[in-house]
Amino acid sequence: MEIRPILSAMLRNKTGAVLVVLQIALTMAVVVNASFIINQRLEKMNRDTGIDVDNILIFQSWGFGDDYNHEASITRDIEYIRSMPGVIAVTPTRSLPVSNSGSANDFRATAERFDENNVEYPSVNANTYVWNEQGIDAVGVKLAAGRSFYAEEVQFRESRSSEFAPVTIITKDLAIKMFGTEDALGKTVYDFFGNAAEVVGIIEHMQGAWIDWDELTNVIISPGVSAGPFIRFMVRTEAGRRDELIAAIEEQLPKLDRGRMIRRVEPFSDVVRHAYSRDHSMTILLLSTIILLVSITSLGIIGLASFAVRQRTKQIGTRRAVGATRMDIVRYFMMENWLVTTIGVVLGSILALAFNVWLVDTYALDKLDWHYIPLGMLALWVLGQVAVLMPAMRASTIAPAVATRTV
Amino acid sequence: MFFYHMRMAIKSIRRNIVLSALMVAAIGIGIGVCMTAITVFYMMSSDPIPYKSDSLYAVQLNSWEAPGPYDADRPERLPELLTYRDAKALLDSEVPTRSVATYRSGFTLNPDNPDVSPMLVMSRFTTRNFFSMFDVPFLYGAPWDEATDRSGDSIAVLNYSINEEVFGGENSVGRTVELAGREFTVVGVMDRWEPVPKFYAVFNGAFEEAEEVFMPMLLNESWERQNYGNTNCWGDTPMNGFRDFLDSECTWVEFWVELNDAEQKSRYQDWLAGYIAEQKRLGRFPIENAGAEVHDVNEWMDYNEVVSADFRVLVGLAFMFLAVCLLNTVALLLAKFSGNAARVGLRRALGASKAMIFRQNLVEVGVIGIAGSLLGLGLAWLGLQGVRSINLGHYDRLVQMDANLVLFAVAISLLSAIIAGLYPTWRICQIPPATHLKTQ
Amino acid sequence: MLSMQHISKVYRTELVETHALRDFSLDVSDGEFVAVSGPSGSGKTTFLNIAGLLETFSSGTYMLDGEDVSGLGDNERSRIRNRKIGFIFQSFNLIPDLDLFDNVDVPLRYRGLKAADRRERIEKALETVGLASRMKHVPAQLSGGQQQRVAIARALAGEPRFLLADEPTGNLDSLMARQVLDLLEDINEKGTTIIMVTHDPELARRAHRNVHVLDGQVTDLKPFDGGTPAVVNAGAGGGA
């Protein structure tokens, strides 16, 4: 098939061709960047939390009234929940992992205060949690080495106190940052005030509080129970029994004591979902944008091609009359579309990169992975060819006889 | 003549019904998507207190110390919040028209009415100028007086919704409520007040609802309820209990001043420099060039990225989307009008002037544009429902259209339709009368 | 009525310059019925287009109704087309999705006439061509001859001084062609000046005067005196 006549026909209707080229280029720029962002968000959302997210329920307890006794209330609640069938473990905690809310502190591997020369043992920022002896089980993280806390290590804390329990459990990621290749088990970790704690356990993997934070998997856990009167609980249940226990706790726990309120008994997975809701929304919005845009562009191509077929009925009939096969007619339209799309995707690649550079500069997004460009080109080529197929087929059914009839 | 044009336009649209429907759809979807994004963006970035946003300033002090800058990725940034001791000291400055320190907490509320069960309330410890500085409307009573700021009595101001809930909306001034086990006397009830965004405290949810109970900040020095929200600490002085926390180098208090002109602003900056110098002599503010910064409301929204980068990207995408839709429409219109060339040539031969042809086609473009706009408005409304349903982090309150936005939507759709229609319409008027009449 | 002096028309395309008319001079007086003939490509349509103000010319003068039209702007030209000139085309050029009434209405609309006035004119024009009963039909429901009669009605409705017809019978069989010509003669008798391009010697004979165009020029204003045999015959048959 000859390209020259198609090209010259296109050149005679420059504006129309330019518009379609621009449309395809912009579509490609948007689709490429949007799918890149979507993919990044999906990867982010699919990271392993290290936590048994689906089998944990959580709730809040608010003490009020003059006779509220934090220690007694928590001890009784833990005991009661543990006695419920289906419960594996329960721990009080001030804040929840993967919730975008929590606390973090600096820790280091030597007793000396940090200074710039101390490169061997830099201070490291880590999420802090205070859990009881069932904490590791209640959150469902795996210990790579060492042990959980002993019950006697768990103390009730003062509000806003800087005490640091003498033992601690840290994540492997944190261990590597503090001690490098050395075995961290049995080593000493110092907090900012110089208090020391021995590492008695190492968690294989666990995410801390803020999902967008670089140090998300630096986690350090101390034995204890945080001060009240507000406290949260994490309860891990046997597989499949979470929801029945949510109902049971909601029903039974408030009855034990009217001096504190039980609020928001809910699956922990809701918290995680909520933490990622912004990323989730972003992927949905971007995906809708892509779908709508692709539909608009393909409908546009179909519309223009159908119109061209109608306009050129007589011409097509004449071509058929002088011996063009059906395939020739189909090929003509496909080729025409292919030419326009090709110019479009070449321009689109440049636009996509430019758009990405702008996103990187302005919003500190990541640099586009180059694979997306050829993939985007391919996608638009296919899109164009598929869109034009139907009108092209219709064109090929035009009877040669129309050439002799007046339109 | 308009009705004639209209009738011809409708005939022409019906002749190319699929193509016309496609154009309406393209304009409609483009507008719908664009308006959805703009609505959310507009609500997020709207000035919450337009008439005085340029005289209210958030204050930052660089009380931070090595080993690293406060924000390692952006070392030029100062802590957004003040230490409690700095906040208290700054309250004493005579320079600003008003100064306000505030932080958030939360606790149980036990009404004296046995029919109402205990509930959780979000509360704010602050100083009396909070209400006048941020123009908080009062339904009953008034803010507490200056003496209360210094005495820290157990009094409270309730907001509209908690007063509805606890007192059924009655004038509750003088009544008591039990908050976290302590009895408080109500001195004032606010009218509805929900700034969007919640500019006076943008951290931990700039689009959440305002707090329900407000009380004097001093009172908590002895009451010792924990503060909520961001708390950043440095230093190696151990803390034992709340008193130590109040005296610590932890930053957690929002601080605002009202400065009415440039002169007052520069006087205040001098005052802050003096304060820092004085504190340095006492051994605080260890960083060499520790300074202070003030940002007015809108600068503060930007500084803290209240409108997230994601939304800005989405708005950018939405405009590109609209551009594609318009290009699409222009291409379709051109095609359609080119199909009309013979007809236009004939009409020209029969005596229609260019202006008449222009008007005729403009009516047609207008019909398509208006249909597209209407569809766009409908889709924008649906889009907003969609945005609401996917829960953009509890931003329900953002996704509603006000009159401004509807006007804007109408304007942008008409503009789009005109932009899309003008060129093809102009092109078709250039058709010479004779060319298409020769025997085809 | 119409006076063209030394008109030339050059079409320029990338490849060639075509001199469609060169030093073309013709006078047509009020009430005349002129038939124009000539081989294909000789410039007949170009002449009609210029006469009807559809196209401009490269040089020469053209007086229409005593007015020099060469310097007129597009709007003024549209107005003159609309009020003074009626067109009849070989391929009818009716608008397929308008019914007969609306088709005849088209030029009247551009003149800004009152609705009642328009209706009266349209009905009268369709009456004249014998199609008043089919006002609500669309062109596709008519035969070729009927379609051309609608085109004539459209031209007549504006009561033009001047009717230009480019091979109006080219697409019609001889019977229908004769009917159309009868109609044109009637119109001419009522005072409308007619210029008609035709290849058909029999039809040309019925005109008052025959003009022969060759290579963009009027070869002979009085073909009766000589020229090609065909024209001589036509002239003789015409009996001026």
Ligand SMILES: Nc1ncnc2c1ncn2[C@@H]1O[C@H](COP(=O)(O)OP(=O)(O)O)[C@@H](O)[C@H]1O
């Ligand atoms: N728009 C145009 N562009 C270029 N050449 C043209 C154009 N219209 C007509 N011509 C040329 O002018 C000459 C006269 O054409 P025309 O008046 O249509 O002839 P006729 O009607 O006598 O058959 C022809 O050679 C034709 O090719």
Ligand SMILES: [Mg+2]
């Ligand atoms: Mg001709």
